[in-house]
Amino acid sequence: MAPRTKAARQSVSAKCPVCKGTGEVPITVRVGRKRRPVGQQNGYCLRCLGTGEAPTD
Numbered sequence: 737m738a739p740r741t742k743a744a745r746q747s748v749s750a751k752c753p754v755c756k757g758t759g760e761v762p763i764t765v766r767v768g769r770k771r772r773p774v775g776q777q778n779g780y781c782l783r784c785l786g787t788g789e790a791p792t793d
């Protein structure tokens with residue numbers, strides 16, 4: 737019977753620090769010649785590629 741430890745399971749379920757596990761990040765939308773920001777929308781998180789999990793490397 738191994739004693740249960742409180743070691744964190746970081747390698748398995750670590751959330752992406754960029755999108756906080758959602759897989760999406762807010763992206764500013766610009767439009768027109770002046771690149772005027774018109775708002776934000778959810779975009780693909782490039783850090784975790786939308787999986788919401790932190791890269792292991």
Ligand SMILES: [Zn+2]
Nearest residue numbers: 752755781784
């Ligand atoms: Zn992410």
